[in-house]
Each structure stands twice: as C-alpha cells, then as structure tokens.
Amino acid sequence: MRTTPIKVLISIILCEVLLVGYSFFYNATGNQFIKDHIRFYSPDKLFDFSSSNSNLIADSMLQMYLANTVNDDAILKRANLSKIGPKKQNLFLINPEIGDSDGKSGGKALDNFFKALLEEKDTAVVRIAHYGDSQLEGDRMTCVVREKFHEKFGGSGIGYVPMKDIPPVSYIRKSSGNWARYTVFHNRNHERNYGLSGSSFRFYNYYVKQNDDGQGDSLSPHTETHAGSYHSASVSLKMNRSYKYNDVSFLYGNNNENCIVNIYNAGTNEIIKTDTLQPCKNICLHRTAIGSVLNVKVEFIGNQSPDFYGMYFDDKSGVQVDNYAIRGHSGDGLLLINDGQLKQMLDLTNTKLVIFQYGANVVPCIHSDKVCEAVGDIYYRLFLKFKAAAPDISILVIGAGDMATGADGEYASYKWLPKINEMQKNAALKAGCAYWDLFNMMGGANSILVWAEKNMAVTNGHFSAKGQNVVANEIVEALMIEYNNYIHRKKIIN
8 A cells, every 4th residue: 555656657758758749640640530629738748938920010010009109008009190291101091083963073982081080170079989899898998089079170089978887987987777778789679679789668667677798689678676666767977077968968769758867966966957858759959058067977768768779978060989888799780770770870969980890790700702702781771871871971981900710729710810800991981981901000910919919919819908009099190191192182271
C-alpha cells in the first residue's frame, strides 16, 4: 500500500512524457480521428510569444488614437472635425451621385442632409436617426456621435427616450413597473403600431412582466401585485449637465381620450407643469417647454393608455441624434412599420438623416450566395421604404464590422464577411444611399483580433467603450469630409 502513491506519480510522469513526445510528431500523424478530436501545441507554437494574426492596417489605425494617450478623453483627439479640408479624400465612405425623376443628376446621396444643416439648424431641430443592434443599444456609440454634432452645429438634450428599455449609458432612467414594450423584433404589436424606433409602449393598471431578452413574439400582461394597484405610470430621468434642454415632446397615437401629463422636478418633488395629450387617432407629436430640469419625472394619468412611441428631450434648434437600437435585431423588422405612419413620424420629427448600422446578427447565418442575396434584397427594400416615406431624407448605410469565429485561441474572421459587406454596399448604392465601410476601416480580415488585443473590442465584434468612441469619431469625421466637400461644390460661405 505504501508504494501506491509512488506508482501513481510514476504513471502520471510517464503519461506526460508520452504526450509531450507525441506532440513533436503530431503534425505528421496520419490518424485523422486524432487530428479531429485532439489538439496539441507544437514546440514552436508553445514557445512563440509573438502576436498572431497581425494586421498592420488595424495596428496603424489604432495607433493614431492610442499613441501618447494619457487619459480616455484623448482618444477622440485624432482630428479636429471643424477643420477638415474641403477636398480631403474619404477612404471608406461612398457618397454616390443620384438621379432625379427625370434621370438627371440630383446631386449626391447626402446632399439633402447637408442642405438641411445649413438652412434649418438655426431655427429648428434637425434630427439624425441612428438605427442598430446591441452595438448601439442603451445609447452606446450614438451618444458620442451626438456629442460631436452638438459641438459643431449646436443643439442639446438627449433626443429620443424610450419609456422602458435596458439601462442607458448616457443618463439614468427609472420606469414604473406597469409599462409594456412592444418591438418589431419581439413582443410584437398586433396592430403594427410602432414608433420610429421600431418600438411602442403602453401602460396598464397592474404590474407587467416581460421577457426583455426577446424570447417569444407575444405579450400577455399579468399581475404580480393586485389588479388596479397602479393609478398612473411614470418615467424618471437623471441627466448630466451637458444634456441641457428646453422642450420635452411626446410622440403618440391610437388615443381615444385625454391623457394627463404631470412633470416634476424629481429632486424636490415639485410639480413643474401639467399638460394634456389630446385624443389622436393616428400620429401626434405634442411639445411642451419645461426648461432644463436635469432630474425630471414624467407622470401619465389616464383610463386607457395611448400608444406611446417615445419622448424627445431637445433644445429649440441645432442637431439631435436619436438612438434607435434593439438587441439582436438585423433591421428587417422595420419593414413592419406602417408606411403612412412612418411618413408622418419622419416629417413630424424633422428627421433628415437615417443611419442604418446593421449586419452583425446576420454574419454568422450566411453560408451561401443565395442567402447573402436574399438578405441583400431585404436591406434594399428597407432602404427604399424609408426613401419612399421621406424622399428628401439622406440615408447612410454602415456595413458589418469585422467579427471572428473559432475556439481554443484559434480565431479568424468569418469567411463570408467580405461578400456580406459587398452585398450591403450594393444594396445601399442601388437604393441611392451612402455607404460607409466599417469592415475595411477597422483593417479588414482579422482586424478584430488587433482591436481585441488593444482592449477596443472582443472577438465577437462587440466594441468596448473605447472602441465605440473610435468608431463613432470615424463616422462623424467621414460625414464632415462630405459636408465640407458639399460646401466647396456649392461654393457656400459657411
């Protein structure tokens, strides 16, 4: 019995020696079963501490942001966006010439947005709708785009605020428990009443339990407390000083009776204003001036809830960037928005630029030309739907960024990514939209590995806060190059 531990130790050592010895001949083995089910690191790989899958383009691009960076604020200092030259080349943004109804040149795809910036920003709020998936949800990335536009063109506030959603990164929101959220992706509204965000909200007089992960296409509100325990619904917001605003607007519809709105200073619990949302069969936008209350509570009282499509916190002029993101969504659900209502909402909100940033959720699902073509057709129909609803808007399509697949430390880009990006570009240009190539801006194939190494992203393509700042800054810079070129083409003194 005393020799048992020694025998076990000798057995372990022998096994280790055999495994290490076999690893030297692993690459030369002809046994496919072993190749498929057992993985050895060769001595060369085991002692190779150099960075694998290098990407000089990605490394060089990120170095411009990270070199000499002493704090997180410096990460956005690569270019002064207000001093970009009028003839600077746009490497990754295609702003195509588009034709008018007579087949003559109608300018470029982004011209209408730039025209609105010049003519309307001093007297009205010019809106940008930023659509996307989990890369953007909770105001991620969009808040940086918003900040850059506010700096150059004026404007303030946080724009679109949903009644209920995941916690945002740029402000604090607390909603009462009797709100239900419906989206074009899950928990769908059977009457197809959705806001510009692809979502709608209703309050009930009881607690509503929903699966916020989006599993299931229907919602049946039920009680976890006694029926009738809620006599109102509320949304409370706490914003930082940079989000000063003057007006709060309510986008709503499908309302048969008055809905009372009480607005409080949440810090003092003092009522600021009482207003009424009038009956509205279709779509209404009701604006009320309350001043800049950064800790605000909005209370709704009514026998029956309207369909709420969101609140908007804005200044009276400038540019606003609205975050319309739904986790896991690929954009196809937006086709469910009623065409007439979409037209009304784009007009009422004065939305002049739509940015579609989708693709990450379709990348793992595309393995053939046929599927890729089918997805491209869906995007083409989506772009045409928005252009038909508002012929004078501009649309920017952002292609899918780099994403890696693999396991056990062996990662590489999805091989269909170049074709997916080509599909998105073709659909955008065919529909008369601008296209921004995020995949190649990042550095192309396997660039995500460099971004992950520098803590800018993870290998599945999701950006860290720093990575989001870089991408947002590059989006705005690309738009500003085209804006300055527009001014130069039109010989406008700005």
